[in-house]
Amino acid sequence: MNIARLKSEPEIFYSLQGEGARVGCPAVFLRLAGCNLHCSWCDTRYSWLTGCELAEADVAARVLSYACGSLVITGGEPLLQAASMERLLSLLPAEMHVEVETNGTVPPTPALAARVNQWNVSPKLTHSGNEAAAALCPAVLEAFLATGKAWFKFVVRGEEDWPAIQALQLPQQNIILMPCAATRAELDAARPAVAAMCLRHHVRLGERLHVVLWDDEKGV
Numbered sequence: 001m002n003i004a005r006l007k008s009e010p011e012i013f014y015s016l017q018g019e020g021a022r023v024g025c026p027a028v029f030l031r032l033a034g035c036n037l038h039c040s041w042c043d044t045r046y047s048w049l050t051g052c053e054l055a056e057a058d059v060a061a062r063v064l065s066y067a068c069g070s071l072v073i074t075g076g077e078p079l080l081q082a083a084s085m086e087r088l089l090s091l092l093p094a095e096m097h098v099e100v101e102t103n104g105t106v107p108p109t110p111a112l113a114a115r116v117n118q119w120n121v122s123p124k125l126t127h128s129g130n131e132a133a134a135a136l137c138p139a140v141l142e143a144f145l146a147t148g149k150a151w152f153k154f155v156v157r158g159e160e161d162w163p164a165i166q167a168l169q170l171p172q173q174n175i176i177l178m179p180c181a182a183t184r185a186e187l188d189a190a191r192p193a194v195a196a197m198c199l200r201h202h203v204r205l206g207e208r209l210h211v212v213l214w215d216d217e218k219g220v
């Protein structure tokens, strides 16, 4: 499988989940290379490039070396490598908790829908700079919703983003709004307006714990 390369090394590391419903939980992170979108504010542009090719057995050994019961597969867009993910997960313990971060444009395969414990789906709104037809795929979001294990995380800039989110007709209790911020200073400035949006629309405020803790440092 193709793993994003950071400082010449495949990006597999141990940290705390920084976003979503399991924020703060320790996990091993595996960042896959390649993305089908090109968000203007993407904080992992290096993941768009071809990374390191590693056999799934090698990746599984590296993941297991951390002796942690949780794995977060992120990207890039991990589902572009669905077959490799299936092979990797078949090599890991069935009780390992697996989360996948996805942009919600590629539906999960049946095997992944069954095995993955939590889908962190982050559809991209127009301020990402992507064509709406490429970035917002209601039928794909429906497929994630049907797994019963999906959260929908939206990066927002302000109230003007709400109509596009509302139009997707997702369950309110599964929606998380996150400030558009790559640094601690940007996050502190953006958080109050997003908190007000969450109160107005009865949805959850998402923290970016890795930014709070480590600012814009990568691979942590």
Ligand code: SF4
Pocket: 035, 036, 037, 038, 039, 041, 042, 043, 044, 045, 047, 075, 076, 077, 103, 124
């Ligand atoms: S979908 Fe994610 S990885 Fe891909 S360009 Fe957007 S922010 Fe970056």
